[in-house]
Amino acid sequence: MTGQPQAPGLEAFLSEVRSALGSAAVLNDPDVVSGHTTDWTRRFVGHSPAVVRPRDTAGVADTIRSANRHGVELVPQGGNTGLVGGSVPTRGEVVLSLLGLDRMGEPDPISLQITCGAGVTLGALQRRVRAHGLGFGVDLAARDSCTLGGMAATNAGGIHLVRYGPMRNQVAGMEAVLGDGSVVSHLGGLDKDNTGYDLSSLLTGSEGTLGVITALRLRLRPVPTHRVLALVGCPDVAGAVELASGIRRGLGSVHAIEAVFGPAMELVERHLGRRAPIRAEGGWLLVEAAEVGRDPTDDLAGVLESGPDWVTDVAVATEDPTTTRLWEFREKLTEAIAVTGIPHKFDVSVPLPRMADFVEEVTSGLAGQFPGAQVYVFGHLGDGNVHVNVILPESTAVETAEAEPGPEELVLTLAAGFGGSISAEHGIGTAKRRYLPLVRSPEEISAFVRLKAALDPGGTMNPHVLLP
Numbered sequence: 001m002t003g004q005p006q007a008p009g010l011e012a013f014l015s016e017v018r019s020a021l022g023s024a025a026v027l028n029d030p031d032v033v034s035g036h037t038t039d040w041t042r043r044f045v046g047h048s049p050a051v052v053r054p055r056d057t058a059g060v061a062d063t064i065r066s067a068n069r070h071g072v073e074l075v076p077q078g079g080n081t082g083l084v085g086g087s088v089p090t091r092g093e094v095v096l097s098l099l100g101l102d103r104m105g106e107p108d109p110i111s112l113q114i115t116c117g118a119g120v121t122l123g124a125l126q127r128r129v130r131a132h133g134l135g136f137g138v139d140l141a142a143r144d145s146c147t148l149g150g151m152a153a154t155n156a157g158g159i160h161l162v163r164y165g166p167m168r169n170q171v172a173g174m175e176a177v178l179g180d181g182s183v184v185s186h187l188g189g190l191d192k193d194n195t196g197y198d199l200s201s202l203l204t205g206s207e208g209t210l211g212v213i214t215a216l217r218l219r220l221r222p223v224p225t226h227r228v229l230a231l232v233g234c235p236d237v238a239g240a241v242e243l244a245s246g247i248r249r250g251l252g253s254v255h256a257i258e259a260v261f262g263p264a265m266e267l268v269e270r271h272l273g274r275r276a277p278i279r280a281e282g283g284w285l286l287v288e289a290a291e292v293g294r295d296p297t298d299d300l301a302g303v304l305e306s307g308p309d310w311v312t313d314v315a316v317a318t319e320d321p322t323t324t325r326l327w328e329f330r331e332k333l334t335e336a337i338a339v340t341g342i343p344h345k346f347d348v349s350v351p352l353p354r355m356a357d358f359v360e361e362v363t364s365g366l367a368g369q370f371p372g373a374q375v376y377v378f379g380h381l382g383d384g385n386v387h388v389n390v391i392l393p394e395s396t397a398v399e400t401a402e403a404e405p406g407p408e409e410l411v412l413t414l415a416a417g418f419g420g421s422i423s424a425e426h427g428i429g430t431a432k433r434r435y436l437p438l439v440r441s442p443e444e445i446s447a448f449v450r451l452k453a454a455l456d457p458g459g460t461m462n463p464h465v466l467l468p
């Protein structure tokens with residue numbers, strides 16, 4: 001317990017959940033609970049009286065129905081690697097941990113699909129299907145902690161979105177418990193199935209506000225047998241955008257197009273204790289091509305040769321450990337930032353033709369308004385998505401984004417003004433919800449509110465997330 005005010009029905013709720021799920025499913029040792037109340041970045045620090053950890057869909061449904069009966073608010077939580085404060089109980093909600101839903105089916109080599117519990121981590125899925133020569137279309141650096149349910153709830157993107165699309169494109173079916181406690185299950189995995197509203201799609205990206213995803217039918221992909229990775233130095237952001245666009249037009253086997261700009265490379269080099277093999281003025285592009293049964297190295301070389309004149313210096317890797325060591329200059333950035341300070345994280349997308357102007361304006365605007373701030377820009381350039389990370393000289397942990405005046409207004413208003421999105425892939429969470437009206441009309445937000453009221457009439461599920 002935290003000494004914070006609790007819902008009057010809390011004790012009755014916990015006792016009901018203990019009887020239904022067994023007492024081991026309710027954790028209230030403060031040391032255990034505290035492991036669930038701070039987010040990965042350490043910026044959002046909440047508090048909670050207890051963590052409920054069901055092992056199956058029936059247990060999730062019992063918990064949600066009981067929460068509704070007793071007026072208790074729930075925050076669904078998977079691996080707690082989300083970056084917008086959506087998985088943290090900022091107002092003393094009970095944490096509903098889905099890590100116990102970790103059953104994994106066998107990959108089906110005919111349909112190229114698999115059914116998994118929502119608590120299975122991405123890394124566990126990758127290991128299971130790799131043995132069958134199969135892979136998964138979404139990959140991200142948090143793979144060993146993030147869960148498939150959390151990835152669906154945030155519609156995660158990741159490094160291969162340029163080829164396979166976001167999490168929504170991987171979901172062939174879903175089982176969920178809605179906010180009213182009803183169980184909806186549509187796990188057949190038919191590729192063609194136009195039989196009414198697509199609830200799986202609606203719940204994907206809903207950030208735990210409409211219900212809890214309990215199982216997923218997921219599409220699998222053949223694992224490329226040949227891969228080639230190139231690190232290219234670019235003179236500036238405009239050059240990187242020009243090259244990325246040429247690669248998207250000319251390389252059918254493109255598997256990833258990632259960028260690291262200016263000081264972000266110095267930071268990750270310090271973190272890794274080694275320098276990138278290519279020096280560059282303005283930015284670095286990591287381009288991966290991959291194919292099944294055919295080596296795409298010549299195709300990648302051809303696209304780079306026909307690119308801008310300044311493409312002269314390129315580091316290439318086709319095998320581990322060289323490939324992994326090159327990837328680390330991009331993949332270890334989030335970690336490098338986390339050990340440097342508590343960041344304000346902005347995951348924005350901007351139309352590619354306007355990307356260079358956006359990066360220039362956002363970095364100069366931040367330097368002017370927040371002297372001494374460290375600003376790191378990098379991201380999934382092939383998708384028009386950059387992560388702007390700002391560490392202020394005196395950053396602190398907060399319970400809610402509203403509690404701290406920061407660079408949010410500047411960065412998000414600028415992204416919206418450029419015709420972009422204030423959240424490309426991380427979601428809105430608590431961190432961005434105040435800014436949703438920048439990119440969604442009153443009519444859209446009103447429709448969101450009505451959808452929430454229809455599926456979660458008690459306002460039980462993550463009530464302080466997403467909606468302004």
Ligand SMILES: Cc1cc2nc3c(=O)[nH]c(=O)nc-3n(C[C@H](O)[C@H](O)[C@H](O)COP(=O)(O)OP(=O)(O)OC[C@H]3O[C@@H](n4cnc5c(N)ncnc54)[C@H](O)[C@@H]3O)c2cc1C
Nearest residue numbers: 078079080081082086147149150153156157158208213425
């Ligand atoms: C190092 C690092 C790299 C990352 N890279 C990327 C990246 O490249 N692309 C990207 O898109 N994201 C990235 N992320 C953030 C990303 O959102 C998460 O890693 C992942 O999608 C969240 O999964 P999780 O299980 O940790 O969810 P949590 O953090 O536990 O939850 C995230 C949200 O989903 C809700 N939720 C969780 N589980 C469920 C469920 N079963 N049903 C309903 N709601 C649920 C929560 O309430 C919360 O709102 C990265 C994070 C880290 C730490």
